[in-house]
Amino acid sequence: MTRFFVEPEELQPDFLVLTGENAQHAKVLRLRNGENVLVCDGQGNECVCTVSDVSPDQISLVVQKRLASESEPQVQVSVYMAFPKGDKLEHVIQKATELGAYEIVAFPSSRCVSRPDDKSLKKKLERWQKIAASAAEQSGRGRIPQVVTVPSYRAALERAVQADLALLFYENEQSTTLKMALSQGEYHSVSLLTGPEGGLEVSEVEQAQTAGLKVCTLGKRILRCETAPLCALSAVMYDAGEF
């Protein structure tokens, strides 16, 4: 069933109207009266709706039944990624959304080459959020992950440790595996933090440990900065029983 995302306040109990980009998308799909579609509020609530009227700028829908999204994982995984070069963050946002991330948090660290300034950040955040929305739609998620940026490494650490489990992946860690870290008890929320192209500095890893993050390895091979978060996210979803 085709899936449309609307703002939470638009998810009315009986009738719904698709406008703007959603109406355009519906036109491209040549939706007709009587067809069923899925409308989601991006926060885990969904409605099965039937098309009742198609006009050039809007599509009217009758709500058939409301349901809680079944495609959202039980575990809330926050992906913390140091600002990478080029379009790697966009790649990670798209893939992490497919893989079920709860949110993606980008932060600066010492060796980050790219640090968007405040002016360009607003535009970039809009673009990043659109990538998350589109990936959520394509992968059939009931929730659009929020893309967030924080102004400092310290702020990233303070935010990350609020999860039940906060992990940092470091290429020089050799003894503590992700499996060890995950087997220490029940967890409902996890933060996964990875560094930029040049890696995190030793002092940053120590700072994270002091803040309460656990330092783990992702194995004996050196992963690129865009591969590490997706590898860790896949493994956490697997460990949590998602597949």
Add this chain to the structure above:
Amino acid sequence: MTRFFVEPEELQPDFLVLTGENAQHAKVLRLRNGENVLVCDGQGNECVCTVSDVSPDQISLVVQKRLASESEPQVQVSVYMAFPKGDKLEHVIQKATELGAYEIVAFPSSRCVSRPDDKSLKKKLERWQKIAASAAEQSGRGRIPQVVTVPSYRAALERAVQADLALLFYENEQSTTLKMALSQGEYHSVSLLTGPEGGLEVSEVEQAQTAGLKVCTLGKRILRCETAPLCALSAVMYDAGEF
């Protein structure tokens, strides 16, 4: 330590010479007499060597000690991927190499839009093998995964089932998870097969089951054709105790 790959027959017991691209690379790195480097044969054997002479076209090395690579995973994972559109196969080759794949096998299936012809295939294979070599070098692997193509879906299935465990991931499978499939016993080699953009046809999934592959799900979200193999590979490496 910088890592160079040479042909297996070049890995001599006492002395080694780097030529061609390796010599160029050494020049870019400004290697000097007395520095140590790692030389690998791409099949899991490595030598620690000391630079003894630098001339414009070749670098002479003295072998210090020979060791078996420690960065290769215990489990041999073969990634079977239906030919995707664009440069997605290149992306998967690079990432799967980092993540520790043993080999990458590309095959045609009914809904493949892109199927390289024999003429272009030879050139492409060369290019793909180079991507694997470069990713192996960067990620510190001791072995370069072989990139292989097979001429038919049937040939892919026949090859895949030779592993201890042969799994096919299908978006309409709901009951058998990867975790269930992996928990059925010890495994040393695993084949992971995923479809192209449009997915595999029902008849293809049935054909795979008849051939002996187990059909599994990667969770309730629909993954893109380039995301699925990397997600599955990450989870298998995690399950096998790699991290």
